Amino acid sequence: MYKPNLNNVRVVLSHTTHPGNIGAAARAMKTMGLKHLCLINPSRFPDPQATAMATGADDILQNAVLCSTIDEALQGVVLTVGMTARMRDISNEVASPWDAMPKVLQEATMHSVALLFGTEMSGLTNEEASRAQLLVNIPANPEFSSLNLASAVQVIAYELAAAAQVFQPTAKALQPATHEQVEGLMEHLEKTLYEIGFFTTQNPERMMQRLRRLYARARLEPDEINILRGILSLTTEYNGRLKARYQQEYDV
């Protein structure tokens, strides 16, 4: 019924330093049938080095989308897979490529998916990682785990193409929310938590990361987001009334 659709998969490279890596990544993508490249604030692009390293994948560079923020790059995406070279302090779920890629294919039958790669030196920032519903680690030599960026793209694209060869879509009722819908909820939640004074006793950044993780695991549906935002709206409405009442009492 639903076939894996690699056209629904975009590769997002964040703050890439070396233009040669962008070209090599484009070539790696194309060898495995991936087309859509999205670049968040690359140091230099377009660049002759990128073109030289693409060798035949120029079309991918020409169609690459330049973005200035991660949220722009993830527009319309329902599943973001972030690549990480290390296990993070906050214990996120970290999957192997072979466990993760069938999930990517499953979502890509109907929805947009992003494969998110951080900058060469330090990988994804915590903010970027927090946008991912799934973190993937390419298992590597513990004494020398630094894959070149384009090599990491090649391995992930290869694993995706390999998984596509044996892919069997599962029936699925879940209608996942888009990146914007989730971000809308997160913003609403953070604002609400400030408003009700929750952050006076908690580290806001750390707490928001924990909440993000919780909701990432849940893979929210749009209806559920509406429900949660309804609750948040009422929370502040109540809070507003309470404030007004205190004000009244104080006035009296």
Added chain:
Amino acid sequence: MYKPNLNNVRVVLSHTTHPGNIGAAARAMKTMGLKHLCLINPSRFPDPQATAMATGADDILQNAVLCSTIDEALQGVVLTVGMTARMRDISNEVASPWDAMPKVLQEATMHSVALLFGTEMSGLTNEEASRAQLLVNIPANPEFSSLNLASAVQVIAYELAAAAQVFQPTAKALQPATHEQVEGLMEHLEKTLYEIGFFTTQNPERMMQRLRRLYARARLEPDEINILRGILSLTTEYNGRLKARYQQEYDV
């Protein structure tokens, strides 16, 4: 009992044109725990570009073995896996990386294995491919299948490391012959076939390739090689006697 031993796996790069690819291949190897690199007549090595691209895998470049022939590179090897980007005219068995790498690990529990990569532009020559017991194709976009050499090394090394994580050695009585033992037989066989006049009606090169393929499939044991060479020795001895007899008759 037997654990996979990546120390028994050597990567052989034949006639590499760009030194940068040698360095990038060394880096790719090291990320996946491979150490032994063997270079057959590289265009330029050592070279600053190779060192630059190795970034931290200099030890692999420093310990790389330079060879002038494929037979030198495959010394002591019992299983050679040749990488091919195309299906060959002579229908060799071509496996996927995920089917082939468990076999590599199985042999590598006790014996030396070679992963053989051809030159950038055209891959393995027919002669090189004929030295492999197993050909492997990395499945790729049919419209753009040209993986960069270092990317191909990365994918194969990754697949090997991934297979090692779930590797279960099988009990195995087979004691495979080394590359030299097989080559000794092939040389003996070719010489014998010339001597008995077999090649007067056959294309020698093509026939030897077919025979190589047959024996590659059989995965000969040293004892079997001795038996076959014994037969060949008798063949020519008989032939020699027959000749002598004809000569005698002619003389009479």
